[in-house]
Every structure is written in C-alpha cells, then in structure tokens.
Amino acid sequence: MSTHQPTPTILLPELPAKTLVGIDLITFTSTANFHGIRDLSPGWHFLYTGTTESLSLRSGAWFYIGDISNAGKGNNDTALVTQSTKSPSTNDPRPEIYIWKWSAETETLVALGDNDSDRQESMRHKANLGPVWQSGGLFKYRSRIAPSMLVKSKPEQKDEDEETVPRPEIEARIQTEDDAQTEESGRRDWSGLTDRISPSLLSRVIGDPEVDVDGHPRWVLTSASTATRDADHIPGIDSPGGNEPGADVESEREFGFIPVDLKRTWREGAVGRERTEAAKDRSWALGYLLDRYAGEASGGNELLGELQFTFLMVLTMMNYSCLQQWKRLLELAFTSRRAILEREAFMSEVLRILALQLQRCDDVEGGLFEIDGDEGGAFLRHLLVKLRQAVDELVGDAESKVRLELDKLEEWVKEEYDWELRPGTLLRRGMLQLEDGEQVEMDWHGGDEEEETGEYAPMVVEM
Template structure:
C-alpha cells in the first residue's frame, strides 16, 4: 500500500452529493456523505460516470487512462497524443461536481482558482485517506462491500482474501474489453480530449450522445431558436455527435459493379469490410503500402467502445452501431480465410461481451426490442454455415476454434442452436384439440430462395417489338438486380 507521501493513482470527487449513482468500469454503487473518491486505480483505461438516479436520469461520464497512455491500443499515431503538459509525480485526478450541469467537471489549468483548488485538495489527500473517504478500486463489488461504500478499511483484509480470485477475473475481463481502445479512436468517435490542471486527458460522453444517422430529426424542433440579433441561441454545451465508422449495409459492392458481382458482394460483405479497413489504416513510413492492422484495430476498438457505452450508459446510438458492425463483419465469407486473425479476434471479443450482457439494465437484447437476441442468433447461424463451407481444414482454423467456444457457450446459456441442419424449419404441429397443422419458420425464405428471395428470371427478347435502331438507342437492359 502506498504511503500518504506517495499515494497510489487516485481520483478525487469533491462536492459529489450523497445518493448519486456512481459507476467505474464494471461496477456501480450509490455514493454516501463520506465518499470522496476512489484510490488504487490500476493501470489502463477507466470509465467513470454518474447519474442523479439509477435509471431515469441523464448519465455523464468520461474515459481516462492511468499510466503511460502511449501503451493504449495499437494505433500507429497514438503516441502523439501523450500529454506534453503532464507533470511527473503521482497520478491524482480531480473531478469536481458541477451542480448546474449535474456532472463531474475536471479542474482547468488556465484557471487560477482551479489551480489553487487542486493544490488544496492534494494537500488534504492524506487526511481524506485516513478518514476513510476513499473507496478502494474494485472490479467487482460484493454485497458486504456495498454496505460499506464510504471506503472504511475495517475488516478489509478478510474481504480481500475472499474476493481475490473474482477480483483478478474482473480486472482481466475489463482489460480484455478495452485493450483495443486508443486515444485516436476516442478522439475520432467522441472528439478531442480536454486536459485537466495536471495535463491529464479525458473524453466526455453522455447517455444522450448520438450519431446523426441515429437521431430523430423533427422539422421545426431541430433548429435552435433565434435571438433578437437573428443569431441562433444555444443553451449549455452542445451535444457532440459521434463520429462512427461509416457502415452502409445497403451498398456493399464497389462502384460500377453489376450483375453477379453485386449479388455476390451483397451476400459476402468481405469487400466492404476490406474497404473500411483500408480507409482507416495508416501508411507505412517511407513506403507506399499501408498497415491494415491499424484499420482493423479501429474496428475492434469501436466494437469495444460501443458495447461498453451500452453496458454503462445504455446509449441507443452506440447499440445501433454495435449491431451494424457485427452485421458487416459476421456476414463475411472470404474474410474468414483472408483475415483469419481479425475474424477470430472479433468472435473471441463477442464471447467476452456476451458474458457481460446481464449487466445491462433490462437485458441487452430486450432494450432494443430484440426478443431473445434473434438478430445476433441469425448472424451467428450464418457465420457457422460460412465457416463450415469456407474452411477446408477446420482443425487448423482459429476462426473455427473460437466459434466453437462461442457456440458451446450460447448453447448452454441461451439454448441457441447455430447449425441449421439441426433446426426443424418445417413440419407438422399438433394442437390441443388433436388437429395437425403444417408450420414453417418465418425466416426460411432466404435460405430456401422463396418469397421475396426467389430468383427473378427476365426474358429480354419476348415482347420486344421495338425497331432495332430504338433498341440500340435504349442501350443494354439493366440487369443489376438479377439474382443468380
């Protein structure tokens, strides 16, 4: 344990009202009158957020990094974001409660009052520690600890012995859920970081944050009101729009593609995935080639970010982007072989995320009306079939190995069957009165190529009575939408 002269990484929260919902990483609790902050923060990413109530209030939070931020993620340009103004010494973060915005605000370096306040809080840190005002960081909280949220150290040693294994597991879970998040990713999605009085960066997020594509635009209400001078009036800080990766699932083929090429690109979205990775990849210094690993890290990091914002903030827009990314990636076929390492890491990450789904209030699948996770179950079923068809030597495929683990877990946890041949899709059902009726699954059309998925045959010669000259003027008939 660090001495008062050399305190461990600590975040102080002066002025935080009692009975405020506080969350850090994978735990939440309600603050008490004697709660003044959290000590012994481990190295790595952390997300701290608050809400005035547990469910119906706006949640405000921020990402910050303890330790060398240059180690965060694997982006090639992340080292440039290491703060130059950061002073040597123990890492003490001070976020003061702002009663006007009902959120935590960091002390600013350009304010003399904030600088003086920071010195005062740091000088008083030892007394706050001794009085039990600091909550020791935990990745998981037991009921006994929840009853002692003020940070008192009484009987702490026995609890540490009892919770050693779950604590290590919780920290490992959080590290695996954030290991692809980088400063460049957060700056792209959220916006530039703000620096506190000691030069520590933090990236602010609220539960109301949204991307433009997910926002409900109501005519007449989207535009701010005009003042007397004719300029638009704004109240408070404008909500920053999320800068998500542009995933367009309605157009997954190259420009100019026609016929079979478009059909195949619509069924196998590997080309669209590759283009997205290429756009967000960095160039290799001194060479014409690009390092696609940086683009892959951006996708993996955004998968992690969006899921955790659903987990902690219940952000609707992040849920939609998480689903769009999964639908793009899990419907790829060629990428199973061409991008084997990337695809296997996506499947491995998805399993880690599913294991935390119960942390979402109301359940991850229910908050978007996806009863029973039908959306994800269908995607995993398609991926299972693609892997079985594409991978020739299944024993040597890491994608297949990771998918086997995921399949076993969802089978045990949700009773999902991912192999289509094991699912009865059409058959006779006997009713209570003994009558038998034939039943068929609603989502069977695509696989059976029936209904709206039935092949369309067009006879280009029958009924064509136009003169030959007019046919030539009309050009070649458009067959872009033909299915093969």
C-alpha cells in the same frame, strides 16, 4: 501518525449523496462520506454519473491511467501485428490524481481547468488527500463485485462430537482468496474489453478531449449522444444542424462512427454478377473499411476498438446509437465469407471480443439483451448460425483460428443460452398444436435469405 502512499485516484468533491456512480462495470449509490475512488488499475477507465438509477440522463468520461501511448495495441496472444506509435508519455513518479468537481448547474462532473482558481483548488484537494483517505472517504477500485459482498456466510450447526474448528477464520480466508481471484479475473476481463480502444479512436468518435489542470485528457459523452444516422429529427420542430437562432450552444456531440452501409457493399462501378456477389458476401466492404481506417495501427484496430467502445456504452450508458453501430459492425463482419480465410486474424479477434462481451453483458442491470428490447438475442443468434455455416463450408476440419474461436463461443452460448448454431439442428418448418387443439403450420423466417423466400424472393422486373 500513519501515512498513506497515494495511488492513482480520482477525487469527486461536492458530489451529492444518493447519486448514481459507475466506474467501468461497477455501479453504486454515493453516500455523504464518498469523496472518490483510489487504487485505480493501469489502463482505460470510464466513470459516469446519473441523478437516478434508471430514467435520468447519464454523463461520463473516458480517462487513462499510465502511459497512454500503450493504449489500443492489444494485450493478448491473438493480438494483431501493430506498428509502433509515438505519443507523449510522462516519467513523472508522482501518482496520477484526477479531480472532477460536481456542477450543480449541469448535474455533471467537470474537470478543473487551466486557470488560477482551479489550480489553487486542485492543490488544496491534493493536500487534503491524506485525511480523506484516513476518514474512509475513498472507495477502493473494484472491477467487479466480490463474492463476500454478495453472500454472507451463515453459521453452521456443529455436532457435539465434532472437533472445534475456527470456522469464521476459515471462511474469512476462503472469502479473501475468492475475492482476490474474482478481482484478478475482473481486471483481466476489463483489459480484454478495452485493449483495442485508442486515444485517436475516442477523438474520432467523440471529439477532441478536455484537458484538466494537470494535462490529463478525458473524453466526455452522455447517454443522449448519437450519430446523425441514428437520430430522429422531426422537420419543423428540431434542427439537426443546430444553426437555428437560439440553438443550444452546448448541444450533444455527434458520434463520428465508421460509416457502415449494409445496403451498399460493393465497389463503385460494380455491375451484374460482381454486385450480386458483393451483396451476399460483404468481404469487399469489410476490407475497404479496414484499409481506410487502419490508422496508426494495421490489422483493423479501429474497427475492433469501435466494437469494444459501442458495446461498453450500451451497457453503461444504455446509448441507443451505440447499440445500432455495434450490431452493424457485427453484421458486416459475420456476413463476410471470404474474410474467414483472407482476414483470419481479424475475424478470430472479433469472435474473441464478442465471447468476452457476452460473458460480461449481464454485469450491468438490465443486461444487453434486455436493453435491445423485443429483438433480444435473436439478431445475434441468426448471425452466428450463418457464420457457423460459412466456416463449416470454407474451413471444414482444417486448422483455423476462426474455427477455434467459434467453437469456444458456440460451446458457451449453448450452455448459457441453449443456442444451437449448427444449421441442421434448427427446425425451419413444422406443425404447432395450440391450446384448443388446433394445429397450425409455422415457418422460421431466419432461413428466408438462404432459401430466397419471403422478402428475399427473386422478382422479375421489366427493363
């Protein structure tokens, strides 16, 4: 009788067939024989479900494989200096087994709780793990789709004089090597997309975690979760506070985002020139938030972690509020001129994270720019143009981590999106000939702020 050594696994008993299932940046539709996912890699994972692929409400949860005290500290050469933290860790040699049971009433996955019936059910599912594995009911974890799963090789015609070559074996070996490299690259990318997310950050943004029968925490949210500032409340119809009689007790949790106010970026009591400069260069506001939310680690991990969290929730859950916060964080960082010199490590890390996010933004159906609607990539392109101009003025040819990361990002967006970030290469005004031969003068409104025209034009007011 063959035996299997259990690996980190998440079991999903009673999950209906044809349910949309997502694990990190991979999505698929469940089958009747699907019972869970095995071989989970160490680190953060986000599992979510939906009754349909597009229009249904999505519900998901974050969980961690391995020692969670290591989460959020970064794992790359540009990692910021962090303080050591003490968190409960386990030396239990047994593999981590998560059990999330499907609830037909709420159409979500519910973790088994700390009660006698759930403990007995948990023991029963773990005892049957071997037969489920042998029956092929566990999906092997993948961080991205392998090439062999996308394209099936076609048999080639062989000339009569050509020597006989075992082509299927060669193709199988090539596919195996390509699949291994793709998987290794995917896991490395996923780690880079989540290496600033910490348990404290998730608890601040989402709320306290649920704890299952084995003491594993998970942070639950839905695609309808939102921050108060991004919610549309209609007076007389709904109540933001949820305190009205008959209000739903299980109402959506509100996100506890870092309060980024782009309309007020100066210190309390600032007047005159100081206030004007702080409105054009938001370095003071950025520094204030970095100091306020340094938390358990120095160097801005809370802001970097929130930048990662919001991006991933846009891709996987299509969450509108997370999209708005992601854009607010980028605009704050990329309009802080002094921070290019004074907070070089933080700014270079923002660029590194953004570059990796853009490389994976099309992994999920629709992609980032499609989700953003009509604005698409115009918002981000405008920010990068302004940052490029600021870096050229302040840094020049001097050695700088910010300039190095921006150069790499500029090269990638030029090749992928044909974006020009150098201000001198953009045509701000010109004549456009229409189909009927008429010529009209066109302006690029992206330059209004720098040239103080349009809505940014100065006004004379009576005091």
